[in-house]
Amino acid sequence: MLITINLNGKKIVDDVSADTLLIDFVRAHGCKSVKRGCETANCGLCTVFMDEKPILSCSMLAARASGHSVTTLEGLQDEAAEFGAFIADQGAEQCGFCNPGFIMNALALFREKEYPTEEEIKEYLAGNLCRCTGYEGQLRGILAFLAWKKQKEEGKA
Structure with missing residues (x-):
């Protein structure tokens, strides 16, 4: 599935599988500050901003972020x-x-x-x-x- 995400001010178009998590997407695109801790949305290590609001990237599919702006610590x-x-x-x-x-x-x-x-x-x-x-x-x-x-x-x- 083709998705488009504005990642840290840069437009990224990528073909991802339907089950790709946002954490895996941002890490694959060089954002290593986003970490895996619990994978149950309880630790905050995977926090990113989506449209300027904090979200847990381990509990969101990358496809749901398509068309949005995602900002990491980078x-x-x-x-x-x-x-x-x-x-x-x-x-x-x-x-x-x-x-x-x-x-x-x-x-x-x-x-x-x-x-x-x-x-x-x-x-x-x-x-x-x-x-x-x-x-x-x-x-x-x-x-x-x-x-x-x-x-x-x-x-x-």
């Missing part, structure tokens, strides 16, 4: 690098396996709520799996990023 490098540094500063990326999905979901949160509360952050990111840390480092990193962002906007950073 397509958000500048935005991700700025935020990712705060996660790294807190030592919250011990093995780094969960980082792409975690960063994608955090960026989605920031787009939805410019300055979320700590409780909103915890709730929004509850579906992300990290086997190395207790999520406290990620939470500290997010809070530090938000504080820095606010200072920057006020002209103090």
Whole structure:
């Protein structure tokens, strides 16, 4: 089946089988940040944006994404690098396996709520799996990023 997906700003036309998952499609097209974790839509490692909304690519057929825009971490490098540094500063990326999905979901949160509360952050990111840390480092990193962002906007950073 022939599908067309705008992947990270580039039009991709490909012939895929009807059962091809979106995760396999994006990885086949060089987006290695999208990872397989649980394959049950429970860990957040496969998060991508489809039409600017976060989705789990392990539970969507590539054919359903045809005609849509799909963005992976590779397509958000500048935005991700700025935020990712705060996660790294807190030592919250011990093995780094969960980082792409975690960063994608955090960026989605920031787009939805410019300055979320700590409780909103915890709730929004509850579906992300990290086997190395207790999520406290990620939470500290997010809070530090938000504080820095606010200072920057006020002209103090």
